[in-house]
Amino acid sequence: MREWLLFAYTLPAEPSRGRVAVWRRLKKIGAVNLLQSVWVLPAQPEHQSEFELLLGEVRELGGEALLFRAYGLSEAAEEKIIAAFTEARNLEYAEIADKCRDFFAELDRETERENFTFAEVEENEEELAKLRSWLAKVVRRDFFGTPRRQEVEALLDRCAERLKEFSDLVYALNVGPEAAPNGK
Numbered sequence: 001m002r003e004w005l006l007f008a009y010t011l012p013a014e015p016s017r018g019r020v021a022v023w024r025r026l027k028k029i030g031a032v033n034l035l036q037s038v039w040v041l042p043a044q045p046e047h048q049s050e051f052e053l054l055l056g057e058v059r060e061l062g063g064e065a066l067l068f069r070a071y072g073l074s075e076a077a078e079e080k081i082i083a084a085f086t087e088a089r090n091l092e093y094a095e096i097a098d099k100c101r102d103f104f105a106e107l108d109r110e111t112e113r114e115n116f117t118f119a120e121v122e123e124n125e126e127e128l129a130k131l132r133s134w135l136a137k138v139v140r141r142d143f144f145g146t147p148r149r150q151e152v153e154a155l156l157d158r159c160a161e162r163l164k165e166f167s168d169l170v171y172a173l174n175v176g177p178e179a180a181p182n183g184k
Contacts, residue, residue, distance in 0.1 A: 001072060002071065004073070005041050006067070007038070007039045007055075008038045008066045009058045009066070010037060010063050012061070018062075025050075029041065029141070030140070032085050040084075041143075085144055086146050088141075089146040090148050092138045093148035093152045096131060096134055096156075097151065099131055099134075103124070104159070107163065111166065116169060118174070131159065
């Protein structure tokens with residue numbers, strides 16, 4: 001039997017920035033929306049702390065908020081909640097997968113244009129770092145081990161391999177094949 005934290009709140013319609021800030025915070029901590037303005041997370045101490053911070057923020061914005069613990073839910077209710085978490089994480093993983101495909105396309109374009117510069121390597125290293133950071137955030141919110149995670153981790157590994165190949169080519173073309181890493 002799982003235990004859940006339910007966070008319900010209302011905020012004034014204006015200014016909208018308060019509503020947006022609370023929504024962004026809820027998404028960032030991995031909560032999913034069950035009903036209008038009712039969000040859920042697995043009952044864990046760090047989630048309790050996050051929701052308690054949000055209680056204060058909502059009240060500071062002139063709204064009202066409540067935090068509940070729920071357990072003993074029906075199997076159907078728990079399946080619905082877990083499905084909501086799975087769907088939310090799958091959407092996030094799909095976005096990362098799309099960005100990985102964009103990463104591959106960018107390396108292909110630069111290779112086709114013969115843009116073999118250190119600046120291009122550096123730009124793609126930064127992009128790969130952003131993708132890894134984004135994945136780490138989604139993994140922290142993946143409370144139920146969505147299968148899509150492994151697919152995206154494998155795509156990021158391929159991004160790293162492709163970038164290494166591109167970097168080695170840039171190095172060889174700019175420094176010379178005899179100075180290429182690993183003597184290649």
